[in-house]
Amino acid sequence: MTKLGIIISSARPNRVGEKVARWVAESAGDRFDLDFIDLRDVALPSFDEPTSPKSGADKTTAHGRSWGERIGALDAVVILTPQYNGSYTGALKNAIDFLYSEWNGLPTVLVGYGWGAAQEVLPLLEKLMLRLDADIVGTVGLGFREDLSVDGELFITEQKAAALETALLAIESKVPAPIA
Numbered sequence: 444m445t446k447l448g449i450i451i452s453s454a455r456p457n458r459v460g461e462k463v464a465r466w467v468a469e470s471a472g473d474r475f476d477l478d479f480i481d482l483r484d485v486a487l488p489s490f491d492e493p494t495s496p497k498s499g500a501d502k503t504t505a506h507g508r509s510w511g512e513r514i515g516a517l518d519a520v521v522i523l524t525p526q527y528n529g530s531y532t533g534a535l536k537n538a539i540d541f542l543y544s545e546w547n548g549l550p551t552v553l554v555g556y557g558w559g560a561a562q563e564v565l566p567l568l569e570k571l572m573l574r575l576d577a578d579i580v581g582t583v584g585l586g587f588r589e590d591l592s593v594d595g596e597l598f599i600t601e602q603k604a605a606a607l608e609t610a611l612l613a614i615e616s617k618v619p620a621p622i623a
């Protein structure tokens with residue numbers, strides 16, 4: 444079964460990210476083997492490998508290795524991002540920076556949430572992931588008032604639900620089913 448990671452990139456005790464993750468998981472249903480990747484639990488330190496991951500050098504830290512193995516085991520990923528001062532969270536940027544080859548060609552869906560349907564952060568995150576040669580198969584921007592409340596009550600519009608479904612179908616079409 445296609446292994447799909449869902450990355451939660453905020454850490455507030457009252458974060459909305461968890462509820463958005465639940466919506467993504469419910470939309471994915473039983474079509475995927477889900478890995479909820481909560482960056483609060485992953486708890487990476489600030490990037491502390493001696494060389495850039497792009498160099499292809501072996502990772503030297505236990506946390507770097509295990510983070511690389513976790514993302515490397517995925518067939519696809521949905522990255523959830525709030526807008527923090529018009530951008531993604533520091534934790535997300537740091538977690539992305541830790542890896543390179545693991546992102547290359549990985550079918551990736553970006554789900555942003557915030558004011559203005561996350562249209563500040565989504566282009567930035569897309570640019571970052573394209574730089575790492577991720578295969579962006581869809582972006583969904585959820586807006587406060589239109590799709591959810593600031594407290595995380597979800598009332599996702601049909602249009603956004605359809606956008607997520609299109610992205611999930613695109614993942615299914617990209618990842619070949621295993622030979623029985």
Ligand SMILES: Cc1cc2nc3c(=O)[nH]c(=O)nc-3n(C[C@H](O)[C@H](O)[C@H](O)COP(=O)(O)O)c2cc1C
Binds near residue numbers: 453459527
């Ligand atoms: C430090 C900080 C900066 C924020 N900056 C923005 C912003 O620039 N644009 C925006 O739409 N919302 C902004 N917000 C509101 C967040 O998008 C909103 O609180 C969201 O729920 C945060 O995600 P989380 O609940 O998963 O932590 C900011 C919130 C915080 C805590």
